[in-house]
Amino acid sequence: MKILAVSALLCAMMALTTAAAVAEADPEDAETAVELDVVKRTHCHSGWKLIGHRYFFYVAQHLTWAQAEKKCVSLGGHLASVHSQWEYHQIRSLIKAQSHGHPAAWVGGTDSCQEGVWRWSDGSCFDFKQWCRGEPNNGLGTNQDCLQINFSCNKCWDDLWCHHRRPSVCVRKW
Missing domain, CATH: 3.10.100.10 (Mannose-Binding Protein A, subunit A)
Structure with a gap:
């Protein structure tokens, strides 16, 4: 059970690290991520x-x-x-x-x-x-x-x- 939890945590950390590296390497990808975040926040506050x-x-x-x-x-x-x-x-x-x-x-x-x-x-x-x-x-x-x-x-x-x-x-x- 502990091995599964540690594996899940490790995968999550790797995904976050990879996303951060991509954002640093390619500003357009970072801009797209920001735009998606804006869409999510706008959707959460309908109207x-x-x-x-x-x-x-x-x-x-x-x-x-x-x-x-x-x-x-x-x-x-x-x-x-x-x-x-x-x-x-x-x-x-x-x-x-x-x-x-x-x-x-x-x-x-x-x-x-x-x-x-x-x-x-x-x-x-x-x-x-x-x-x-x-x-x-x-x-x-x-x-x-x-x-x-x-x-x-x-x-x-x-x-x-x-x-x-x-x-x-x-x-x-x-």
Whole structure:
């Protein structure tokens, strides 16, 4: 019995060592292994799309910003934060694939705590901006405290009244 266990352990170690050696020797094989791992992780989180190191989910239902955040929390995340031009492009591609268009959608930006100080609902740093020209403008003093993306023909960011209903994008870590 011990011989079988040791043999199985030895075979497993050899397989892992061989896989690691192949990955080091041929970067394309390593890339394929990573792609397969991404497919497995994406499949495990049905409906969520892996972008970078986080999962994103498009919610087609038109909700207020607060309802959208609550929906994202119920799914294990928050409204999406955006941290780079590349990530913004990927999120817009996700919206297009799911909606077959470019609707404006909620993400997690808000300045409701302090006017003019934008924060992400997931607590991450507000380190990237894609505001439309002249935005955020606070609706000319009427408290537009929530961030919509894909606004106007420029597909940029706009501050909007939070009671408006939009589809949304959620994010969660994997």
